Amino acid sequence: MASYIRKRGIVFVIVLTGVSILSFFLITLSNKDPAEIIARRGVPAANENMIEAVRVELGLDKPIIAQYFNWVKGLFTGNLGISIYSFNPIAQDLKQYFPTSFALMGLSLLWIVIISVPISLLCAFKRNKLFDKVVHGLSLLGICLPTFWLGFLLLMAFAVNLSIFTVLPEPGIKGLLLPSFTLAVPVTGSTIRVFRASLLGEMNRDYVIYAKTRGLSDKRIICSHVIRNALPPAVTLFCQYLGYLIAGSAVVESVFSLKGIGTHLISCIMAMDITTVATCMVIIAAIFVAANLLGDVVNLLLCPWMVREKDVS
Amino acid sequence: MNKLLEIKDLSITLRKESRRIVKGLNFDLDAGCSLTLLGQSGSGKTLTCKSILGVLGVQFFPAGEILFEGHNLLNLPEKARGSIYGRQIAMIAQNPMTAFDPAAKIGRQMDETLRIHTKLNRTERRSRCLHALSEAGLTHGETIMESYPFMLSGGMLQRVMIALALMTDAKLIAADEPTTALDVENRNATVDAFIRLRERGTAVLLVTHDFTVAARFGGRILVMNDGEIVEDDAVDNIMKNPQHPYTRELLSASRLSVYGREEV
Amino acid sequence: MFHKLLRKPQATLGLIIICMVLFVAIAAPLIAPHDPEAVDISGKYIAPCAEYPLGTDQLGRCEFSRLVYGARYSIGITLPTLFILALIGLVLGTLSAGKGGIFDKVMTILCDIFIAFPALITAIAIIGLLGNGLQNIALAIVISMWAWFTRMVRSYSVLEMGKDYITGARIAGCGTAKIVVRHLIPNIMPQYLVYLSTGVASTILMISSFAFLGLGLPDGISEWGAMLSEARTGLYSHPEFLLYPGLCILVAAAGFNLFGEAMRDVIDPEDAS
Numbered sequence: 052m053a054s055y056i057r058k059r060g061i062v063f064v065i066v067l068t069g070v071s072i073l074s075f076f077l078i079t080l081s082n083k084d085p086a087e088i089i090a091r092r093g094v095p096a097a098n099e100n101m102i103e104a105v106r107v108e109l110g111l112d113k114p115i116i117a118q119y120f121n122w123v124k125g126l127f128t129g130n131l132g133i134s135i136y137s138f139n140p141i142a143q144d145l146k147q148y149f150p151t152s153f154a155l156m157g158l159s160l161l162w163i164v165i166i167s168v169p170i171s172l173l174c175a176f177k178r179n180k181l182f183d184k185v186v187h188g189l190s191l192l193g194i195c196l197p198t199f200w201l202g203f204l205l206l207m208a209f210a211v212n213l214s215i216f217t218v219l220p221e222p223g224i225k226g227l228l229l230p231s232f233t234l235a236v237p238v239t240g241s242t243i244r245v246f247r248a249s250l251l252g253e254m255n256r257d258y259v260i261y262a263k264t265r266g267l268s269d270k271r272i273i274c275s276h277v278i279r280n281a282l283p284p285a286v287t288l289f290c291q292y293l294g295y296l297i298a299g300s301a302v303v304e305s306v307f308s309l310k311g312i313g314t315h316l317i318s319c320i321m322a323m324d325i326t327t328v329a330t331c332m333v334i335i336a337a338i339f340v341a342a343n344l345l346g347d348v349v350n351l352l353l354c355p356w357m358v359r360e361k362d363v364s
Numbered sequence: 365m366n367k368l369l370e371i372k373d374l375s376i377t378l379r380k381e382s383r384r385i386v387k388g389l390n391f392d393l394d395a396g397c398s399l400t401l402l403g404q405s406g407s408g409k410t411l412t413c414k415s416i417l418g419v420l421g422v423q424f425f426p427a428g429e430i431l432f433e434g435h436n437l438l439n440l441p442e443k444a445r446g447s448i449y450g451r452q453i454a455m456i457a458q459n460p461m462t463a464f465d466p467a468a469k470i471g472r473q474m475d476e477t478l479r480i481h482t483k484l485n486r487t488e489r490r491s492r493c494l495h496a497l498s499e500a501g502l503t504h505g506e507t508i509m510e511s512y513p514f515m516l517s518g519g520m521l522q523r524v525m526i527a528l529a530l531m532t533d534a535k536l537i538a539a540d541e542p543t544t545a546l547d548v549e550n551r552n553a554t555v556d557a558f559i560r561l562r563e564r565g566t567a568v569l570l571v572t573h574d575f576t577v578a579a580r581f582g583g584r585i586l587v588m589n590d591g592e593i594v595e596d597d598a599v600d601n602i603m604k605n606p607q608h609p610y611t612r613e614l615l616s617a618s619r620l621s622v623y624g625r626e627e628v
Numbered sequence: 629m630f631h632k633l634l635r636k637p638q639a640t641l642g643l644i645i646i647c648m649v650l651f652v653a654i655a656a657p658l659i660a661p662h663d664p665e666a667v668d669i670s671g672k673y674i675a676p677c678a679e680y681p682l683g684t685d686q687l688g689r690c691e692f693s694r695l696v697y698g699a700r701y702s703i704g705i706t707l708p709t710l711f712i713l714a715l716i717g718l719v720l721g722t723l724s725a726g727k728g729g730i731f732d733k734v735m736t737i738l739c740d741i742f743i744a745f746p747a748l749i750t751a752i753a754i755i756g757l758l759g760n761g762l763q764n765i766a767l768a769i770v771i772s773m774w775a776w777f778t779r780m781v782r783s784y785s786v787l788e789m790g791k792d793y794i795t796g797a798r799i800a801g802c803g804t805a806k807i808v809v810r811h812l813i814p815n816i817m818p819q820y821l822v823y824l825s826t827g828v829a830s831t832i833l834m835i836s837s838f839a840f841l842g843l844g845l846p847d848g849i850s851e852w853g854a855m856l857s858e859a860r861t862g863l864y865s866h867p868e869f870l871l872y873p874g875l876c877i878l879v880a881a882a883g884f885n886l887f888g889e890a891m892r893d894v895i896d897p898e899d900a901s
Contacts, residue, residue, distance in 0.1 A: 062737065069741035080757055191889065195881040197833055199840050199856060200874030207867050218863070257462040264417045264457075265477045265528065266450025268442075275476065276465040298746035302837055316749065317841055320756030328753050336744035356466040356514045 056348070063344050070336040071126070074329040075119050081325035086111055088135045109133070126333065136324035144315065144327065145334075152311035155303065156296045158224070158231030159238070163289070166235070167242040171285075174243070175250035175273065186243065193240025198299050202233040202306035219308050230307040234299050238292045245288050249281040256280075283350040290346030294339045368536060368567050369393040369416070373428040376411050376591075380423065386411055387591040388428070395535065398558075398568040400578045400599070402614070403588035412588075413540045413571045417455050418445065432536070451481045454529035456539035460521035460546075464513040470524060471509030474531070481532050492531055500527035501557065519550040526557055529566075537561060538569040543577050555580045575618035579603065587611045632894050639890030645883025653699040660693035664850040673866060685855075685869055686862060687848075694850035695876055701839075701851040702880055706831045709766045714824050716774050718813065721781025725789055726808040735778070742775035748837060755844045765844045769831060780823050784816040818895045825888030829881040836877050852877050 301313030668688030836853030
């Protein structure tokens with residue numbers, strides 16, 4: 052167990068390093084000169100010397116490798132540079148926009164868990180009955196729905212026609228209910244399918260049959276044994292979908308007029324503010340990798356016997 | 365009469381193909397006696413055993429009667445299941461390595477069985493588990509109870525299953541191919557364990573395809589072929605004087621000498 | 629296998645939808661009554677009639693024609709892109725599992741790195757960097773998704789490589805290349821096709837997401853996602869224009885997903901009990 056965690060830890064660090072290098076590479080691809088843009092903003096007729104001064108100030112005159120290390124150091128210290136879109140320090144922009152997006156994602160995660168776990172369990176209990184088939188169909192629908200379309204449909208239904216919510220978001224949780232639900236739908240569909248399939252797969256196992264001959268009721272077998280063994284694939288999928296949630300928030304924020312990291316990212320991309328984009332992507336990727344590691348650890352705790360079966364490449 | 369188990373006209377049909385796999389079986393088992401179902405794969409012996417244990421699977425459709433102390437097991441209401449299975453009838457699963465929940469400790473799985481069937485408190489349950497484990501031939505009962513299934517060998521896990529049957533003083537133990545998943549040394553030990561169970565007064569239903577196992581176990585054999593009983597006699601008689609051509613084939617295919625003793 | 633497949637209602641439905649969408653995409657000029665880009669401000673928001681089956685939008689363009697041509701964008705971008713992705717995934721994934729060793733370890737970590745970046749955001753960033761254009765969209769999608777396909781193929785391949793017939797082939801003297809081409813690939817193709825089918829659906833959704841956000845395609849183009857974005861202004865007055873493009877996306881994605889699901893059920897059937 053300990054050696055497994057150590058191995059995963061090493062891979063974690065390597066992957067994060069790779070992620071940071073790739074993100075930095077993105078920055079180097081930009082053909083805009085941040086020094087020039089920032090210099091010209093302050094003084095429109097800035098000459099070469101002033102631009103050069105700004106360049107030195109931003110550390111952009113140093114060799115690429117040094118710039119990379121400076122940037123990485125900045126990631127840890129919070130000095131992320133200046134955005135050429137908003138001209139604020141990037142850290143300030145992120146502090147402003149990340150909380151909304153995190154709240155959105157957090158609520159979505161809640162929706163996903165609250166909806167998929169009970170429904171998957173019910174499906175496993177009522178296998179192949181009408182309920183199961185209906186859920187199967189609905190979950191497929193959920194995966195095929197374009198997120199932005201669903202958002203508009205919900206807006207039309209609940210904000211325009213029924214006036215339970217407003218089209219422009221209210222502050223606080225209420226304003227996030229519809230957007231988080233919209234974001235959650237495709238992932239919920241997927242999760243239900245995977246968890247249901249996993250539960251059904253477990254119920255065909257030998258230990259379930261033997262447990263029945265020991266007199267355990269179906270309910271007890273499912274609750275005490277099957278659920279735990281069926282969780283790992285759902286947990287893994289869940290963590291992978293974290294990445295989708297972060298990405299999908301861009302679309303949802305656009306539909307519901309929220310000011311989160313997604314819409315900010317789009318604006319930065321339009322303005323070619325690659326530094327902000329790369330920084331955000333590093334952060335998002337790091338969260339994703341950490342979430343996956345967490346998922347693996349959770350799976351290990353749930354099913355300790357899986358360590359033997361793990362095919363660590 | 366002292367009939368523990370009565371099978372009356374048991375037929376098992378595969379739903380999808382409407383094919384009868386078990387065709388009208390009739391046999392009895394007395395309390396404290398043993399019965400071996402011997403046959404090759406496809407003979408219907410496993411399905412018969414499963415239907416007695418109530419785990420037949422929805423793709424099969426049983427007909428007839430399985431009477432356990434007068435109660436028809438095929439019509440058993442859900443609530444009554446708990447009082448018979450795991451208590452009066454116990455199973456020894458074919459593959460010990462997959463018979464237990466891999467994510468739960470052995471002790472917990474044993475304890476939960478006792479909790480369903482008895483009203484003992486925690487200490488009493490624990491001591492009963494430990495006692496049963498040692499009766500089944502396992503030393504270091506505490507360690508075993510603290511282990512996960514993947515930490516134990518097939519032979520040990522099988523003894524845990526025997527312990528589970530002993531714990532509730534089951535009247536009938538049904539073992540479906542208990543020797544198939546084990547190596548030769550453990551095989552003999554298993555058969556001997558079942559012999560001791562029989563001597564103790566527990567009825568044993570043994571299902572196997574291996575004549576040497578049946579010979580070592582002794583007692584009454586039902587030879588099954590293609591869903592029917594082709595021969596019903598004591599092991600010694602069958603080996604000296606097999607009546608049915610199929611039985612003769614089976615005998616000659618196994619490595620027994622004329623007098624029915626296993627050549628070492 | 630195909631016969632079993634066609635007996636399932638989902639498969640037939642999925643296949644019908646796919647054929648319909650393909651047909652509409654290919655035969656768009658024949659089906660659409662008008663030029664989808666033809667602007668005519670004086671004729672805006674005409675109600676559905678014989679000449680304009682679904683009416684006209686806020687710029688007087690025929691909605692039906694736009695939807696029909698929209699299929700071209702969705703299918704036209706998705707299929708070639710997916711083909712490239714499928715190829716890359718197949719080659720790299722099977723090589724990785726086949727060769728094993730350092731190559732495999734490096735490839736796995738490389739995939740992990742790329743997978744860490746959410747596909748949509750990565751693709752958006754790349755399009756933003758490269759600018760609009762169909763090739764750029766394809767490139768962006770390939771860069772953001774290649775690792776998923778490679779990893780999928782690798783995991784199928786690893787499972788397959790563990791099977792006895794591969795060991796048998798090795799003992800018989802087959803080299804890695806031969807094993808991969810003659811044995812591995814044909815045996816993982818069925819599962820891979822399922823993944824590709826659902827992959828088409830996700831890519832259609834992804835492309836419409838970019839277009840919705842205004843990236844990758846010039847303004848005013850009749851791509852379904854873009855049409856939805858344009859219809860936002862009519863949320864109160866003409867909500868039906870929000871409905872139609874979304875419905876098209878949904879149906880197209882559903883067709884591929886249904887078919888993929890049905891294929892999966894045939895290849896790897898759930899236990900009936």
